[in-house]
Amino acid sequence: MPIRMITDSSADLATAKEEWLVSVPLRIITDEKEYTDDAQLDVRTMVDELYAYRGRSSTSCPNAGDWLDAFGGASEVLCFTITSNLSGSYAAAEDAKQLYLQEHPEAHVYVVDSLSTGGEMRLLIEKARELEAEGLPFDALCTALEAYKKTTHLLFALESMKNLANNGRIDRVSALAAGLLGIRAVGQASTVGTLELLKKCRGKKQTQETLFELMLERGYRGEKLRIAHCENPEAADALAEAVKKRFPLADIQIYSCGALCSFYAERGGLILGFEGA
Numbered sequence: 001m002p003i004r005m006i007t008d009s010s011a012d013l014a015t016a017k018e019e020w021l022v023s024v025p026l027r028i029i030t031d032e033k034e035y036t037d038d039a040q041l042d043v044r045t046m047v048d049e050l051y052a053y054r055g056r057s058s059t060s061c062p063n064a065g066d067w068l069d070a071f072g073g074a075s076e077v078l079c080f081t082i083t084s085n086l087s088g089s090y091a092a093a094e095d096a097k098q099l100y101l102q103e104h105p106e107a108h109v110y111v112v113d114s115l116s117t118g119g120e121m122r123l124l125i126e127k128a129r130e131l132e133a134e135g136l137p138f139d140a141l142c143t144a145l146e147a148y149k150k151t152t153h154l155l156f157a158l159e160s161m162k163n164l165a166n167n168g169r170i171d172r173v174s175a176l177a178a179g180l181l182g183i184r185a186v187g188q189a190s191t192v193g194t195l196e197l198l199k200k201c202r203g204k205k206q207t208q209e210t211l212f213e214l215m216l217e218r219g220y221r222g223e224k225l226r227i228a229h230c231e232n233p234e235a236a237d238a239l240a241e242a243v244k245k246r247f248p249l250a251d252i253q254i255y256s257c258g259a260l261c262s263f264y265a266e267r268g269g270l271i272l273g274f275e276g277a
């Protein structure tokens with residue numbers, strides 16, 4: 001039986017079809033409506049509705065029961081969570097692990113705190129599958145995965161940080177940077193899994209150049225790059241083209257953010273996960 005891999009929906013994999021992979025949804029909550037970040041949700045409609053909506057909005061992570069339901073009786077389970085520094089998802093998955101081991105003492109369960117989200121989580125999941133295919137035993141696989149995690153990175157470019165600030169994920173003064181017309185806030189997932197602002201960029205071109213420079217600084221040389229965008233395929237394509245010019249064989253995938261990442265990245269936002277040093 002393959003390792004059961006479970007991710008929370010911040011990895012943007014809610015619509016993935018692989019039978020070894022399960023996505024447990026986070027939720028986006030307004031005074032009027034609740035959106036569940038699963039395959040049934042129309043993310044574009046949600047983004048449009050939220051754009052027009054003026055009231056309060058927040059998010060909630062899966063609870064231990066939600067995680068546990070996804071374990072499916074497997075003997076080897078790997079859970080992947082959004083950074084424990086910004087969400088309770090990791091703690092809930094750890095609780096689920098303890099509950100599962102009481103019922104299945106012989107099972108192997110490991111929870112990976114991505115210290116990140118989005119594309120960087122995808123890279124971790126892809127790596128786990130590769131290591132499994134190489135035949136690594138479960139514990140060695142987990143160790144190798146943690147080592148790999150140290151070499152992957154997340155960068156973002158956001159046109160608005162309103163939802164991040166309103167929900168206490170970044171301080172209001174920093175968030176103001178991204179509130180001005182034409183200004184994008186560029187930053188990274190820090191080594192402790194928090195949002196770290198690095199630059200303010202004016203215009204598309206400067207933003208793209210800055211992102212590429214920051215990728216190179218972090219050791220990117222044409223390896224895997226995962227570009228998630230919130231209703232901004234043009235910026236994602238333009239960045240991919242620039243990267244391919246320099247690294248023609250670069251392993252690049254572009255996709256739309258799921259609901260959780262769309263809520264926080266907001267319209268126009270880009271989130272990059274990539275391999276570096």
Ligand code: X90
Binds near residue numbers: 190271
């Ligand atoms: O538990 C919850 O309700 C979820 C809270 C998630 C808060 C942060 C989500 C950030 C999503 C924004 C750009 C990438 C930042 C990466 C920081 C580690 C996307």
